[in-house]
Amino acid sequence: MKRREFIQKAALATAAIPAVASASSGKKIRLKMATSWPASMPILQSTADYFAKRVGEMSGGAMEIKIYHAGSLVPPLGVFDAVSAGQIDLYHSATYYWSGKNSAFSVFAGTPFGMVDNEMLAWMRFGGGLELWRELGAKYNVYPLLGGNTGIQMGGWFKKPVEKLADLKGLKMRIPGLGAQILSKLGVNTVMMAGGEIYLALERNVIDASEWVAPALDLSVGFHKVAKYYYTAWHEPASTAEFVFNTKSWAGLPPEYQAIIEVASQDANVRMTAESQARNAPAMRDLLKQGVEVKTFPADVMAACKKALGEVVAEESAKNPDFKKAWESYSSFLEEQKDWTKLGLGRYLETR
Amino acid sequence: MKRREFIQKAALATAAIPAVASASSGKKIRLKMATSWPASMPILQSTADYFAKRVGEMSGGAMEIKIYHAGSLVPPLGVFDAVSAGQIDLYHSATYYWSGKNSAFSVFAGTPFGMVDNEMLAWMRFGGGLELWRELGAKYNVYPLLGGNTGIQMGGWFKKPVEKLADLKGLKMRIPGLGAQILSKLGVNTVMMAGGEIYLALERNVIDASEWVAPALDLSVGFHKVAKYYYTAWHEPASTAEFVFNTKSWAGLPPEYQAIIEVASQDANVRMTAESQARNAPAMRDLLKQGVEVKTFPADVMAACKKALGEVVAEESAKNPDFKKAWESYSSFLEEQKDWTKLGLGRYLETR
Numbered sequence: 166m167k168r169r170e171f172i173q174k175a176a177l178a179t180a181a182i183p184a185v186a187s188a189s190s191g192k193k194i195r196l197k198m199a200t201s202w203p204a205s206m207p208i209l210q211s212t213a214d215y216f217a218k219r220v221g222e223m224s225g226g227a228m229e230i231k232i233y234h235a236g237s238l239v240p241p242l243g244v245f246d247a248v249s250a251g252q253i254d255l256y257h258s259a260t261y262y263w264s265g266k267n268s269a270f271s272v273f274a275g276t277p278f279g280m281v282d283n284e285m286l287a288w289m290r291f292g293g294g295l296e297l298w299r300e301l302g303a304k305y306n307v308y309p310l311l312g313g314n315t316g317i318q319m320g321g322w323f324k325k326p327v328e329k330l331a332d333l334k335g336l337k338m339r340i341p342g343l344g345a346q347i348l349s350k351l352g353v354n355t356v357m358m359a360g361g362e363i364y365l366a367l368e369r370n371v372i373d374a375s376e377w378v379a380p381a382l383d384l385s386v387g388f389h390k391v392a393k394y395y396y397t398a399w400h401e402p403a404s405t406a407e408f409v410f411n412t413k414s415w416a417g418l419p420p421e422y423q424a425i426i427e428v429a430s431q432d433a434n435v436r437m438t439a440e441s442q443a444r445n446a447p448a449m450r451d452l453l454k455q456g457v458e459v460k461t462f463p464a465d466v467m468a469a470c471k472k473a474l475g476e477v478v479a480e481e482s483a484k485n486p487d488f489k490k491a492w493e494s495y496s497s498f499l500e501e502q503k504d505w506t507k508l509g510l511g512r513y514l515e516t517r
Numbered sequence: 518m519k520r521r522e523f524i525q526k527a528a529l530a531t532a533a534i535p536a537v538a539s540a541s542s543g544k545k546i547r548l549k550m551a552t553s554w555p556a557s558m559p560i561l562q563s564t565a566d567y568f569a570k571r572v573g574e575m576s577g578g579a580m581e582i583k584i585y586h587a588g589s590l591v592p593p594l595g596v597f598d599a600v601s602a603g604q605i606d607l608y609h610s611a612t613y614y615w616s617g618k619n620s621a622f623s624v625f626a627g628t629p630f631g632m633v634d635n636e637m638l639a640w641m642r643f644g645g646g647l648e649l650w651r652e653l654g655a656k657y658n659v660y661p662l663l664g665g666n667t668g669i670q671m672g673g674w675f676k677k678p679v680e681k682l683a684d685l686k687g688l689k690m691r692i693p694g695l696g697a698q699i700l701s702k703l704g705v706n707t708v709m710m711a712g713g714e715i716y717l718a719l720e721r722n723v724i725d726a727s728e729w730v731a732p733a734l735d736l737s738v739g740f741h742k743v744a745k746y747y748y749t750a751w752h753e754p755a756s757t758a759e760f761v762f763n764t765k766s767w768a769g770l771p772p773e774y775q776a777i778i779e780v781a782s783q784d785a786n787v788r789m790t791a792e793s794q795a796r797n798a799p800a801m802r803d804l805l806k807q808g809v810e811v812k813t814f815p816a817d818v819m820a821a822c823k824k825a826l827g828e829v830v831a832e833e834s835a836k837n838p839d840f841k842k843a844w845e846s847y848s849s850f851l852e853e854q855k856d857w858t859k860l861g862l863g864r865y866l867e868t869r
Contacts, residue, residue, distance in 0.1 A: 219780050223575060225773035278869050281862065282635070283668065283794045290788065291795035316635065317861035380857065397864040421577035425777070428571050432780045435787040436642065442635045443643035446857035461864055505732065505798035507866055509669035510633065512749040512813055514863040517630050517855065 194228045194422065196414070199248075201241040201258040204234045208382060208440050209406065212313045213257040216408065216433040223425045230255075245409070249305045254414040257312055260405040261342045266305070269487035271343050272495050273298045273309075277400040277474055279495070282314045282438050283510075284502045285403045292498045301487055308415040310430035313406035313437030316445075320396030320462065321376030322367065322388040327396070330465045339363055339375035343477060344400030350473040351466075360386070367391040376400070380452055381444035389457045397461045399470065406437060546576075546774065548766070551585045551600075553593040553610040560734060560792050561758065562586065564665045565609040568760065568785040575777045582607075597761070601657045606766040609664055612757040613694045618657070621839035623695050624847050625650045625661075629752040629826055631847070634666045634790050635862075636854045637755045644850045653839055660767040662782035665758035665789030668797075672748030672814065673728030674719065674740040679748070682817045691715055691727035695829060696752030702825040703818075712738070719743045728752070732804055733796035741809045749813045751822065758789060 198217065202210035217230035233253070235241035244256035245263055261274035273294070275285060288294035289311060302309045321340065327333060334352035345355040358366060366372045368391045375392075377383050389395070408430045418426070453459070462470075478496075482489035550569065554562035569582035585605070587593035596608035597615055613626035625646070627637060640646040641663060654661045673692065679685060686704035697707035710718060718724045720743045727744075729735050741747070760782045767775070805811070814822075830848075834841035 219776065222776035223773055223780060225771075281865065283790055286787065286791040287795035287798075290791045317865055319861070379861065397868065398861060399865070399868055402865055402869070419577075421575055424571065424574035428575060428780055428784045431784040431787065435638065435783065438635055439638040439642045442854065442857075443639035445861065446639075446854040449857045449860065450853070459860060461868065467868055501802070502794065502798040503869065505794075505801045508801065508811060509671070509731065509750060509797065511863070511866040513633065513669055513751070513754055514859055514866070516749065516751055516813065516819055517754070 193226075194224075194418070196228065196230045196255060197233065197238070197253040198230050198408075199233045199235075199237075199239040199244045199253050199256045201235050201244055201256070201262070207385075207444060208315065208378075208437060209259075209313075210234065211440060212406065212433050212437040213408075215436055216257070216312075216429050219429045219432065220425055223429065224422065228422055228425065245305070245307070248409055248411050249307055251306070251411045251413060253411070255408055255410045257406065257408050260309075260407050264342055267301065267487055268481045268485050269301050269491040272488065272491035273301070274342065274405050275314075275401060275403045276495070277343050277347055278402075278471055280403055280499050280502065281506060282316045282403040284499060284506060285314060285405065286435075287502065288495065288498045293494060294498070297491055297494055301491065302409065303412065304487075306412045308410040308412050310408045310410070310427060311405070311434035312408040312430060313434050315378060315401075315404045315406070316438050316441045317398045318379050318401035318404055319376065319383065320399050321374055322383070322392035323374040323394040323396060324367070324370075324392045325373065326394050326458075326460060327462060327466060329463060330469050333466065336374060337372045339366065339372050340400070342400075343474070344376070346477045347400070347470050347473040350476060351469055364388065364391065379441060379445050380448035381441065384448040384452055389452050389455055393456070393458055395452065395457050395459050397459065399462060399467060406434075408433070545578075546580045546770070548580065548582045548606040549585065549590070550582050550760075551587075551589075551591040551596045551605050551608045553587050553596055553608070553614070556586045559796060560667065560730075560789060561611075561665070563792060564758065564785050564789040565760075567788055568609070568664075568781050571781045571784065572777055575781065576774065580774055580777065597657070597659070600761055600763045601659055603658070603763045603765060605763070607760055607762045609758065609760050612661075612759050616694055619653065619839055620833045620837050621653050621843040624840065624843035625653070626694065626757050627666075627753060627755045628847070629695050629699060630754075630823055632755055632851050632854065633858060634668045634755040636851060636858060637666060637757065638787075639854065640847065640850045645846060646850070649843055649846055653843065654761065655764065656839075658764045660762040660764050662760045662762070662779060663757070663786035664760040664782060665786050667730060667753075667756045667758070668790050668793045669750045670731050670753035670756055671728065671735065672751050673726055674735070674744035675726040675746040675748060676719070676722075676744045677725070678746050678810075678812060679814060679818060681815060682821050685818065688726060689724045691718065691724050692752070694752075695826070696728070698829045699752070699822050699825040702828060703821055716740065716743065731793060731797050732800035733793065736800040736804055741804050741807055745808070745810055747804065747809050747811050749811065751814065751819060758786075760785070 200210060200213045204210060213232060217232055220228055220230055239247040242262055244258050247253050248256050260270055264271035280288060298309050337354045339358055340348060340355050341357055349355050363375045364386055367375055478492055482492060552562060552565045556562060565584060569584055572580055572582055591599040594614055596610050599605050600608050612622055616623035632640060650661050689706045691710055692700060692707050693709055701707050715727045716738055719727055830844055834844060
């Protein structure tokens with residue numbers, strides 16, 4: 166990992182710094198943005214499209230963001246390296262994809278049993294979260310901005326119900342990130358595979374279970390045709406998407422364009438939450454009509470997962486000071502927030 | 518009401534249309550914005566301040582919004598009329614203040630047992646809510662934009678606990694809007710008074726109970742010193758604030774400035790939710806430490822309130838076609854959303 170980073174940094178020093186540099190000359194600013202999503206994908210690519218459109222409108226056409234969908238210029242998961250090396254100006258992707266580079270990214274992505282969207286926003290904007298994230302990004306020559314929050318993601322699709330802790334033993338499940346680290350400790354064989362491969366793997370019993378996103382995107386893949394049990398949320402309560410600039414591209418922008426981009430990113434961020442809400446609700450009704458059974462993991466499973474999270478956090482904190490620092494900020498903010506969320510929003514949902 | 522509106526419209530025809538008109542000449546655009554809040558008020562005035570600052574930054578200083586705090590140019594609740602008549606360009610205020618002008622505004626403000634913030638955002642941005650609101654605004658020569666959502670507000674402060682429905686009979690409570698109409702049907706003497714008067718009225722037993730906002734703003738007033746019981750939310754789950762332009766002021770802005778203002782308003786909108794979340798959580802901890810008892814209204818009280826809401830809605834719908842139209846859109850969207858919110862977010866909060 167270290168060697169690779171060194172090579173990236175060396176590459177950056179000689180990389181052509183892109184069109185932003187022309188800003189100071191008063192010419193049109195053209196930015197290249199790669200995304201990790203296919204064209205026309207709701208919630209994810211739609212957020213990137215909206216952002217680019219708004220930036221164009223607000224600058225009266227003076228700033229133009231050209232979008233490169235997954236694979237059209239950079240591989241879907243190659244966007245971080247391409248921006249870090251200054252080959253393109255920015256990308257739109259999901260933060261947890263980079264936890265292999267530095268486990269601290271998984272904290273900014275949202276964690277199991279962690280903050281819900283409003284808590285995450287409060288941490289990012291009023292609790293120092295965004296500053297910490299940018300401090301981490303600076304080590305990789307990138308400058309992150311909020312790029313969307315999906316809100317609640319579901320616990321995943323299972324072919325057989327999980328009635329007790331022992332049912333997890335030997336289960337083969339596709340799940341990434343901290344959720345996977347937790348389930349591994351409980352005997353699950355966790356695997357990673359790209360989104361497009363999951364359906365067939367479930368159908369052919371290569372895996373027994375998989376998480377994906379939430380009702381709208383899950384319905385469009387058709388998981389309900391190959392797995393009947395749909396579990397409620399625990400491991401991704403508020404997953405973060407991001408617009409991430411190369412630091413030199415960012416620094417080269419005049420202040421009014423930086424302001425336009427930052428405000429547009431914050432608008433796009435909440436628009437993703439709104440679009441998720443708007444699309445998930447009717448999709449869930451549709452899934453229920455098609456016979457999907459919604460279940461919540463039993464208390465002993467959740468208790469074991471919480472205990473395992475504590476172990477994972479202790480291990481990562483010992484290995485990685487960046488993780489430790491991010492986790493301490495995140496978890497102490499959550500500790501302060503969660504009683505109010507339960508008393509305010511939680512009680513209201515019970516009352517309504 | 519009708520006569521007054523006629524006079525306003527007549528006045529508008531001759532009112533000087535403000536500085537926006539200078540935009541086409543390429544000069545600096547100066548906009549006058551009145552607010553309903555005192556200077557330095559967190560959550561409410563801070564949102565207006567943030568919006569004005571961001572608009573200035575994004576336009577590179579070409580657009581300047583001058584803020585007039587409550588009473589400094591226009592009375593706090595006179596902002597709607599002043600903007601409607603074209604005396605100033607825009608205001609920042611809360612939507613439920615105008616339900617006396619047209620009861621349909623109370624729907625866009627958020628209703629008892631109604632949508633939570635993400636549902637409201639989904640309705641506004643993806644469910645036709647904002648378009649309907651602007652259709653209503655056009656009747657008053659105003660163009661509304663999102664201006665903040667407080668998220669969950671609390672049910673209010675009570676000197677004695679409400680243990681059963683009969684305890685409401687004869688209770689004197691300060692509460693506005695649809696919440697007041699509901700409680701009136703259950704025998705509560707509802708009264709309205711400005712924020713600054715509530716504390717003394719409670720202290721001197723002029724009233725037995727009052728709602729205000731949520732922990733952060735409630736703590737700063739000090740209600741916990743004169744009423745011990747703090748009830749959880751039911752009547753204001755997601756109260757809307759608004760930036761509202763005079764329609765001619767809005768139409769006079771070049772498209773890039775309209776885009777800057779719209780995106781800034783959407784960023785400011787969610788920033789208020791984040792600021793509320795960030796401030797309410799520690800304030801609630803503080804209140805609990807000071808001996809406040811948090812209670813939830815008993816099931817029979819909530820059932821009676823839901824029944825009364827049905828009656829209020831039927832009455833208003835019969836009287837006011839604007840209300841009927843807004844309610845039908847709002848309530849059918851909520852009906853589609855609420856099961857997902859409970860299954861996704863609600864179950865997660867129970868699991869966490």
